[in-house]
Amino acid sequence: MKTVKLIVVGFGTIGKGTLEVLRAKHRDLMEKQGCDVRVVAICEIDGTLVNGKGVNIDSVLKAAAAGKLRDHPDWKNMKSLQAIEEIEADIVLELTPGDIKTGEPGISHIKKALECGKHVVTSNKSPIALKFQELTALAEKKGLKLRYEATVGGAIPIINLYRDSLEINKVGSIYGILNGTSNYILTKMSEEDVSLETALKEAQELGIAERDPSYDINGTDTAVKLVILANSIMGKKISYKDISVKGIQDITPDAIELAGKHGFVIKLVGDVNGLEVSPRLVPLHHPLNVSGTLNAVMLDTDIAGTLTLIGHGAGKIQTASSVLADVIDIMKDMQDS
């Protein structure tokens, strides 16, 4: 049986979720894929858990839950870039949160991994949105894979769907509801006739919205994801700065009520061809009219017609499904070669 070694960089929500799923599915992966997947390093901001034979995922998750990761016997005073360079592994999972202005530390992690001959799977939007051409070119030059399904639409496998099943199609346009927090707020405002502030407060209490939800509310998060879809599926070469962005901050209950009277809902829509993120009127019976934290992506294609995918745009376990789909895809190619 082949052993596949992973370095996990970033041990926040998605990192922990990925490890939880790996723990639950380890036997499945062996039986179905013939692969023994081992996590040989987990990089935090101030050090790294290192175990060449594979860390004990259970003990790591328990230590993390107890806030005692630094007391774990595998903990070393090693920085992430050093770990990526020095530790023998097949795939680096870059799962740090991104800084949308700089893309760091994700960009440096991804470059280092590719330069050291390691495949990369990332859930980090910023590096892919900011440096798509450069990073994909580097991966190609090195004969390595750079996969980023989890950067857009959480558990919705839209990028892989296009690559694996729609390649013969030319995609003419992409529309998306790509931010669960803003969609939750708009849904609440519509269903319960409450103000944006009230809906946001509830979302924060439920853990759906972050303490600083600016990027969700003002459209930035949607724009970043739109750039990734445009470049990866439609072959565009656009950056975040090309997108005109308007958020939901000025939407009032009155506007939502008025839209409803005419058979519409207000949704924060990303539109690749319009290079625009903005609140738009969506007909009640339209596939993009999804409720709550759901995301939806609609592709207009020349052969398959219009396809819409609806699913969970976030959630640590759900997003891990996309991270691990990318890992499995790379593993399959490793076995073939």
Next chain:
Amino acid sequence: MKTVKLIVVGFGTIGKGTLEVLRAKHRDLMEKQGCDVRVVAICEIDGTLVNGKGVNIDSVLKAAAAGKLRDHPDWKNMKSLQAIEEIEADIVLELTPGDIKTGEPGISHIKKALECGKHVVTSNKSPIALKFQELTALAEKKGLKLRYEATVGGAIPIINLYRDSLEINKVGSIYGILNGTSNYILTKMSEEDVSLETALKEAQELGIAERDPSYDINGTDTAVKLVILANSIMGKKISYKDISVKGIQDITPDAIELAGKHGFVIKLVGDVNGLEVSPRLVPLHHPLNVSGTLNAVMLDTDIAGTLTLIGHGAGKIQTASSVLADVIDIMKDMQDS
């Protein structure tokens, strides 16, 4: 450049649609996939067009449109089973219409192709629904691929999506709106408050419903597709006879109106776990509430959560997208080996 040779068996709507798309995308396939795809035979019920170097697709489509296929210089008095056995090719596209009671002639075509060392792509529901275990076992024994994306949901790449991107997930249930004709009729009845007979007549005039729409209306077509989804995605071993089937024939405008008053629509839903096809109440704001001829498939998974795909369930060009996605997938593996 690698040449990939196809035998097209069945030259009805989907066969013609597939050739139209191949004509339009021939250069794309060469440039993107590095494959020169040639159709070396097209089998009709009473003979076969044969050209070892590849038929001229343009001349064949023109001859077919003029009803003069039998006058084409490549026409030979050769039966389909003989063509599948004797003509050198990589992939057989089995695109005949199926007889749901016997599965013929599709079953014989698929078996013959696999026995002769040829991969198979089919859009024919009946053989896959009736003989799933036997045919997939035969393909595996021979080290060949049997692909059938186009049998369910037309252009919706649900089967490949599961295989390529959701493999780590256990699918707990599948619900589907799998028949465009019945969904069109229910949508019309709901939106225009007309009887089933009126809606059906309009569907027939528009070419959406066939002259004998019994299998669409009585749920048989949905049940056949449900069996394919259950066996291929959930690993079930069920046959058509295990499904309890109730169609839309008794749905009245009154029932639809009453449902609407309570915030529901009536949809013909296939439910794998319930082993049932039946008209069900679906909430207005539910991803399965799709209009017109659209299809929708909803998967409940353990990791990715609930995913819904919405798209065109039929149409000759749309269905060709799924047929050719399977062809491309097989081509990729041929190049690797």
